[in-house]
Amino acid sequence: GAVYFTISNNADKAASVVSAYVEGAANAEIHETKGGSMAAVKTVDVAPGATVEFAPGGLHVMAFELPASFQDGGTTELTVSFADGDKISAPLAITTVAGGTATEAAAMDHAHHEGMQH
Numbered sequence: 001g002a003v004y005f006t007i008s009n010n011a012d013k014a015a016s017v018v019s020a021y022v023e024g025a026a027n028a029e030i031h032e033t034k035g036g037s038m039a040a041v042k043t044v045d046v047a048p049g050a051t052v053e054f055a056p057g058g059l060h061v062m063a064f065e066l067p068a069s070f071q072d073g074g075t076t077e078l079t080v081s082f083a084d085g086d087k088i089s090a091p092l093a094i095t096t097v098a099g100g101t102a103t104e105a106a107a108m109d110h111a112h113h114e115g116m117q118h
Contacts, residue, residue, distance in 0.1 A: 001070070003028070003061035003078060003092065006053045009046040016083035017044040017052075022092065023077040026065030033057055043083065072096035 003022060009015045022028045030041045033056075044059060046052045054060045061078070070076065074094040081087045 001025075001063045001066050001094075002056070003063055004054050004056065005061075005078065005090065006051060007046055007080065008051040009048055012048050014048060015046045015086075017046065017080055018042070018083050019081045020061040021079040021081070022061065022063040023079075024067050024070060025063035025076075028061050028063045030059070031062045032059050038062075070094050 001022075003020070007015075007017065017030065020028045020030055030044060031038050032041045041059070044052060052059065072095060076092045076094060077089055078092045079087055079089040
């Protein structure tokens with residue numbers, strides 16, 4: 001399933017997203033769609049004061065081997081890890097779409113280990 005969210009960096013230094021974890025999924029990877037093809041991405045840099053959107057047709061997280069318990073209207077949790085060791089989590093709303101499952105998280109804010117922005 002595809003996971004979409006937005007990360008804002010309100011810190012005074014760049015932040016690098018290095019991995020993502022979706023509770024209940026066997027594995028999750030950061031991917032980017034370019035020119036109709038999808039490829040894994042090792043890091044996503046978020047400049048100070050910048051916002052990066054993980055959305056259809058661009059950056060997103062692919063969650064693999066989703067459990068049957070992932071049903072339309074349900075929830076799970078996304079945890080994003082940064083190169084500096086910081087982690088932030090946000091709830092994910094599960095939505096069933098044609099051909100699979102999409103999940104969407106609340107906006108996430110990486111700023112001096114302060115956690116999520118709601």
